[in-house]
Every structure is written in C-alpha cells, then in structure tokens.
C-alpha cells in the first residue's frame with residue numbers, strides 16, 4: 001500500500017510542499033502519496049488523528065498549527081523542544097506521534113550550499129517570533145563568533161536570547177541597538193509581507209557579507225533589495241523551504257533527495 005503523507009495548514013492551498021515531495025518521491029523511487037489538508041482552526045489534533053486512522057504515516061505542519069502540533073506529540077526531538085514548535089510529524093509503529101522541526105537545519109543547509117561560512121561568523125537575526133525561535137539552535141550549533149537578535153519589540157528579543165544563552169554567544173535588543181558589521185544578516189520578521197523594511201544602519205554589512213530573507217517571491221523582498229544596494233550577497237527563503245522538506249523526507253523514508261534540481265524547478269515556476 002502507498003504510504004500517505006500530507007501538509008496541514010490553514011490556508012494551505014498555496015503550499016509548495018506537495019510538489020516538492022512529489023518531486024523527491026519521483027527522484028528516489030519512493031511510493032508515497034502527499035496531499036495538502038486544510039485543518040479547521042480549532043481542530044488540528046482531530047485532523048491529525050483522523051489522518052493517521054486512515055493510513056497517514058507522517059505530516060508537515062505549517063502556519064498556524066506548528067505550536068499546536070508541538071503540544072500533541074508523545075516524543076520530541078531536542079531541537080523541536082527548543083523551538084517550541086514542530087513542522088514534521090511521524091507516526092511510530094507503536095502508534096505514538098514523534099515531532100521534529102526541520103526549519104532551522106533547512107536554513108543552515110541552504111546557507112552552506114551557498115558557501116556561507118557560519119563558524120566564526122558575526123550573525124544578526126531580525127525578528128523574535130516563532131520563525132526565529134526555530135532557527136536559533138542550529139545557528140548556534142554551527143559555532144558563530146556572535147549572534148545578535150534584534151526585534152521591533154526589544155523585550156521579546158532579549159527574552160529569546162536568554163532562552164538560548166546556554167548554547168553560545170547570543171544577545172538580544174531593539175533595532176536601535178544594532179551595531180555592525182555582520183557577516184550574515186537573516187531577516188526572520190514578517191515585515192517583508194507588508195513590504196516594510198526594519199530600520200537598519202547603512203554600515204550593517206562586513207565586506208563579503210550575505211543577507212538572507214526567510215521569505216521568497218517572484219521578486220526580491222524589500223530587505224534583499226536594500227541589502228544588495230548596500231553591498232551584500234542575497235539569498236531568499238526558497239532554498240530553505242526545499243531543504244527543510246528534504247530533511248522531513250529523510251526522517252520519514254531514510255533517503256536524502258537531491259535538492260538542487262527541485263529548487264531550480266520551483267524557481268522557474270515562481
């Protein structure tokens with residue numbers, strides 16, 4: 001029987017995950033079905049239970065259910081526990097639900113693919129919401145020289161930095177406290193959605209620096225346009241999306257798909 005997987009979201013029709021997982025399955029010869037399911041806003045746990053009762057083996061979880069998915073898991077990866085959210089669910093043979101988050105490792109893999117050195121780097125992360133919480137552990141594990149978290153609401157960045165302080169050199173503050181230069185600046189705010197640019201100093205980037213936006217679209221985000229104009233190399237979030245999917249695929253099937261051809265195909269279709 002074909003194993004069933006899906007992505008849960010609300011809304012979810014826009015999700016690229018079914019296309020990505022279909023491409024991975026074709027490439028690796030795994031027989032899987034992967035669909036998109038819009039769970040009711042007040043009924044995520046029930047949707048997961050129904051799915052597994054009907055033969056579902058695993059799922060990706062996207063907005064707004066990542067924290068709720070975290071709460072229903074029987075066991076969690078260490079990085080999911082830190083993130084307080086999961087984007088990957090797997091049903092064990094014992095019937096228990098295992099949760100992991102692959103967003104952060106997806107980001108790190110994509111940066112590595114672009115040749116960005118993280119060890120010893122001075123890193124600035126903009127934002128202090130769920131998306132940023134999900135990437136801090138893998139970033140700190142890569143051994144940066146320093147990691148600053150800056151947010152419109154400064155206290156949230158300070159609290160987040162305190163939560164991860166046992167893992168490395170990390171500090172939090174408001175945008176007004178940002179003082180470069182940085183080798184890598186990651187925009188994890190949702191400001192790009194509104195076409196907003198966080199207020200940042202002109203001398204933010206060190207020579208050869210990279211700017212990454214966790215968002216993506218047919219056109220560069222306002223942050224990436226600003227970063228390019230200030231001399232940084234730019235990377236958008238499409239590669240992170242494909243890499244997190246590849247890590248979920250690996251968790252479920254034990255096979256690592258090649259990401260570059262899938263990313264290329266998605267890029268052309270944007």
Ligand code: ATR
Pocket residue numbers: 126127128129130131132151152153156188189190191194196197198
């Ligand atoms: P997500 O799950 O995408 O992280 P979130 O938890 O709602 O969503 O967090 C959104 C982040 O984007 C927050 O850091 C938010 O800043 P505040 O904590 O001050 O609200 C940030 N953000 C949203 N819109 C922004 C804007 N126009 N300018 C700067 N930061 C913005």
